[in-house]
Amino acid sequence: xxxxxxxxxxxxxxxxxxxxxxxxxxxxxxxxxxxxxxxxxxxxxxxxxxxxxxxxxxxxxxxxxxxxxxxxxxxxxxxxxxxxxxxxxxxxxxxxxxxxxxxxxxxxxxxxxxxxxxxxxxxxxxxxxxxxxxxxxxxxxxxxxxxxxxxxxxxxxxxxxxxxxxxxxxxxxxxxxxxxxxxxxxxxxxxxxxxxxxxxxxxxxxxxxxxxxxxxxxxxxxxxxxxxxxxxxxxxxxxxxxxxxxxxxxxxxxxxxxxxxxxxxxxxxxxxxxxxxxxxxxxxxxxxxxxxxxxxxxxxxxxxxxxxxxxxxxxxxxxxxxxxxxxxxxxxxxxxxxxxxxxxxxxxxxxxxxxxxxxxxxxxxxxxxxxxxxxxxxxxxxxxxxxxxxxxxxxxxxxxxxxxxxxxxxxxxxxxxxxxxxxxxxxxxxxxxxxxxxxxxxxxxxxxxxxxxxxxxxxxxxxxxxxxxxxxxxxxxxxxxxxx
Amino acid sequence: xxxxxxxxxxxxxxxxxxxxxxxxxxxxxxxxxxxxxxxxxxxxxxxxxxxxxxxxxxxxxxxxxxxxxxxxxxxxxxxxxxxxxxxxxxxxxxxxxxxxxxxxxxxxxxxxxxxxxxxxxxxxxxxxxxxxxxxxxxxxxxxxxxxxxxxxxxxxxxxxxxxxxxxxxxxxxxxxxxxxxxxxxxxxxxxxxxxxxxxxxxxxxxxxxxxxxxxxxxxxxxxxxxxxxxxxxxxxxxxxxxxxxxxxxxxxxxxxxxxxxxxxxxxxxxxxxxxxxxxxxxxxxxxxxxxxxxxxxxxxxxxxxxxxxxxxxxxxxxxxxxxxxxxxxxxxxxxxxxxxxxxxxxxxxxxxxxxxxxxxxxxxx
Numbered sequence: 015x016x017x018x019x020x021x022x023x024x025x026x027x028x029x030x031x032x033x034x035x036x037x038x039x040x041x042x043x044x045x046x047x048x049x050x051x052x053x054x055x056x057x058x059x060x061x062x063x064x065x066x067x068x069x070x071x072x073x074x075x076x077x078x079x080x081x082x083x084x085x086x087x088x089x090x091x092x093x094x095x096x097x098x099x100x101x102x103x104x105x106x107x108x109x110x111x112x113x114x115x116x117x118x119x120x121x122x123x124x125x126x127x128x129x130x131x132x133x134x135x136x137x138x139x140x141x142x143x144x145x146x147x148x149x150x151x152x153x154x155x156x157x158x159x160x161x162x163x164x165x166x167x168x169x170x171x172x173x174x175x176x177x178x179x180x181x182x183x184x185x186x187x188x189x190x191x192x193x194x195x196x197x198x199x200x201x202x203x204x205x206x207x208x209x210x211x212x213x214x215x216x217x218x219x220x221x222x223x224x225x226x227x228x229x230x231x232x233x234x235x236x237x238x239x240x241x242x243x244x245x246x247x248x249x250x251x252x253x254x255x256x257x258x259x260x261x262x263x264x265x266x267x268x269x270x271x272x273x274x275x276x277x278x279x280x281x282x283x284x285x286x287x288x289x290x291x292x293x294x295x296x297x298x299x300x301x302x303x304x305x306x307x308x309x310x311x312x313x314x315x316x317x318x319x320x321x322x323x324x325x326x327x328x329x330x331x332x333x334x335x336x337x338x339x340x341x342x343x344x345x346x347x348x349x350x351x352x353x354x355x356x357x358x359x360x361x362x363x364x365x366x367x368x369x370x371x372x373x374x375x376x377x378x379x380x381x382x383x384x385x386x387x388x389x390x391x392x393x394x395x396x397x398x399x400x401x402x403x404x405x406x407x408x409x410x411x412x413x414x415x416x417x418x419x420x421x422x423x424x425x426x427x428x429x430x431x432x433x434x435x436x437x438x439x440x441x442x443x444x445x446x447x448x449x450x451x452x453x454x455x456x457x458x459x460x461x462x463x464x465x466x467x468x469x470x471x472x473x474x475x476x477x478x479x480x481x482x483x484x485x486x487x488x489x490x491x492x493x494x495x496x497x498x
Numbered sequence: 499x500x501x502x503x504x505x506x507x508x509x510x511x512x513x514x515x516x517x518x519x520x521x522x523x524x525x526x527x528x529x530x531x532x533x534x535x536x537x538x539x540x541x542x543x544x545x546x547x548x549x550x551x552x553x554x555x556x557x558x559x560x561x562x563x564x565x566x567x568x569x570x571x572x573x574x575x576x577x578x579x580x581x582x583x584x585x586x587x588x589x590x591x592x593x594x595x596x597x598x599x600x601x602x603x604x605x606x607x608x609x610x611x612x613x614x615x616x617x618x619x620x621x622x623x624x625x626x627x628x629x630x631x632x633x634x635x636x637x638x639x640x641x642x643x644x645x646x647x648x649x650x651x652x653x654x655x656x657x658x659x660x661x662x663x664x665x666x667x668x669x670x671x672x673x674x675x676x677x678x679x680x681x682x683x684x685x686x687x688x689x690x691x692x693x694x695x696x697x698x699x700x701x702x703x704x705x706x707x708x709x710x711x712x713x714x715x716x717x718x719x720x721x722x723x724x725x726x727x728x729x730x731x732x733x734x735x736x737x738x739x740x741x742x743x744x745x746x747x748x749x750x751x752x753x754x755x756x757x758x759x760x761x762x763x764x765x766x767x768x769x770x771x772x773x774x775x776x777x778x779x780x781x782x783x784x785x786x787x788x789x790x791x792x793x794x795x796x797x798x799x800x801x802x803x804x805x806x807x808x809x810x811x812x813x814x815x816x817x818x819x820x821x822x823x824x825x826x827x828x829x830x831x832x833x834x835x836x837x838x839x840x841x842x843x844x845x846x847x848x849x850x851x852x853x854x855x856x857x858x859x860x861x862x863x
């Protein structure tokens with residue numbers, strides 16, 4: 015019931031000083047508030063506790079200025095004009111000449127003076143052209159001519175093209191998305207972010223600095239990490255998205271609680287993230303690491319799902335998604351026959367190269383339509399830790415029928431998957447390199463063609479595959495998936 | 499956002515009040531089902547934020563009809579259409595329909611018309627009511643010291659406050675003097691924004707309960723109150739109704755201050771459109787930070803156009819004994835939010851015999 019106290023006080027101010035403009039009332043509330051917490055503005059009390067007595071007994075001054083809003087670019091382009099817009103209020107009651115300056119790294123680069131009546135608000139555009147690349151600190155400074163009053167606001171801007179740095183330039187991931195334009199990358203530095211990120215624009219990349227250090231810590235209940243509704247060409251990678259608890263999926267609801275929730279979205283990529291501890295105490299409800307509803311043509315690759323109630327679910331007619339190279343580890347908790355991957359009314363999805371280890375139940379398959387349990391060349395499936403069959407021909411793929419509860423994957427890997435593992439022995443080393451070299455340059459139909467060596471599935475064993483192998487050379491599945 | 503999705507009867511046809519101000523006046527087909535619910539059953543509701551150009555309504559209508567979809571509501575200001583609320587059959591065609599709307603460049607955004615839970619609902623526990631009444635107005639330490647301000651002014655009807663909430667019990671003897679009509683009930687689609695939750699009435703009392711009438715409590719300012727009802731009797735509202743209520747407050751009721759003691763964790767573009775419209779019309783917008791007690795954002799409080807307010811207790815600490823105020827650098831002000839005594843409706847009064855008390859202090863005139 016805090017809000018009505020501010021409303022009542024604002025109303026009282028307006029009754030006492032009927033000539034005040036809206037912005038004057040807002041600044042008057044701030045300036046007459048009783049400062050609590052740390053000195054000045056803080057994230058618990060803002061500018062302070064609203065004070066009706068002070069706001070009525072203190073008449074607005076004759077001369078004062080305040081910045082109401084400041085628009086600045088998300089990034090600056092070298093040798094191009096960078097424009098900032100400062101909305102300044104003459105908080106005073108009398109006319110004033112207000113000087114507005116743009117300061118870059120401590121130097122005034124542009125300034126102007128405008129006349130403002132008492133209570134008048136106006137927007138001033140100031141520009142500057144960066145000559146060398148780097149991070150710049152921009153400050154907008156406004157000052158009154160007839161008094162010593164000033165106000166200023168600062169933020170950083172980089173010259174990295176199309177890249178919005180969080181928190182260097184924008185305080186939160188959501189703020190980065192709110193100002194992003196199509197094609198931009200939101201580059202998120204290591205740290206813990208308490209946000210529910212509504213990705214409401216298309217064609218964006220949201221990238222964490224390091225998936226183990228860039229953490230979206232969901233609220234303890236009723237929450238999500240990233241929400242993608244009706245989106246396309248959004249790429250999310252390099253995050254740990256952890257701790258969602260609670261909620262229910264309500265049958266056909268698209269709002270099931272999940273680390274990442276995609277609904278009626280397509281051509282999006284969720285790559286190289288960790289989704290963990292999305293759990294809940296009530297087994298009749300669901301919580302997911304990742305939830306796909308009504309979505310098609312998305313790429314879900316190289317994510318690690320661990321300690322979730324349900325690692326990942328594909329539901330509500332979601333189709334033609336590629337679920338490849340994900341690691342489902344120790345998911346479950348409902349004791350109702352699910353845990354790792356859940357398929358409900360999902361069809362034509364390609365599901366392969368995933369690892370299913372220690373899940374309460376690896377797969378719950380309630381779908382009537384078929385999905386593809388192999389990659390493009392139909393030679394490999396996923397790794398299931400309870401597969402007890404054998405590999406008679408030594409190609410790393412099990413040859414005896416799959417376990418009854420799976421009944422889907424007839425090409426089970428004999429060792430957990432990691433990128434670059436051509437021999438499917440759980441590690442990337444000289445043997446994989448030898449296989450790649452033997453098949454190098456081959457295409458389907460060639461005598462030397464080896465579909466296992468076509469790591470990027472582009473129908474030629476070539477530089478792309480070599481790059482993948484080189485990147486992961488020397489690793490095994492435990493190091494790749496982050497086990498000591 | 500997650501409570502059991504209750505079936506909501508929608509009137510066949512449009513909110514007349516909304517449509518009257520819509521540039522493109524189209525009546526909906528009369529064949530739509532009488533009972534729809536949000537995100538349950540066979541159909542789902544979405545808000546499509548439209549490009550404001552001629553004919554866009556008809557284009558969307560034509561397009562979604564192919565998918566057995568219907569436009570069930572609009573979000574519009576006095577002179578432009580901001581969004582349409584569509585009902586679409588759940589199922590695989592849903593994605594195709596959304597895709598076609600997007601590829602036809604008909605939308606700025608598409609978002610589910612989710613139910614949102616209001617924040618800061620206050621318990622009605624009898625013990626809770628035994629606390630010192632109205633400390634928040636008179637405490638010299640961490641109250642707002644309204645009684646001192648009243649030496650100068652009690653408020654006038656020159657200022658109009660819209661309470662975007664669960665309505666106001668305008669028959670309440672402590673509120674009727676300052677209440678004026680003109681608000682709308684977006685939950686039931688009528689012009690009677692009677693409160694059936696008590697939350698809006700409680701807020702209204704803090705703002706403008708009649709002073710010096712020997713009854714009940716004293717409100718902070720004697721100003722005009724308008725009720726824009728968008729929260730239902732269970733404490734839920736939808737994005738589209740919240741957005742419409744905000745727009746109605748400034749367009750139809752000419753409110754100068756909009757009080758939004760509600761919030762949700764999800765940034766809704768439909769609500770933002772409404773906020774931006776109200777801000778551009780010069781209204782002062784105030785919203786609660788939320789009582790989730792975490793660092794995450796609460797909207798609309800976190801929009802920069804809105805004054806986000808955190809709640810404090812009698813000792814000036816954030817939150818109270820049984821709740822926590824959310825916080826973050828998106829806040830602007832703090833105000834008392836714990837154990838606030840105020841007006842509630844008749845229904846609750848019957849259950850809780852203590853409702854009205856005299857002033858705990860004398861007003862200094």
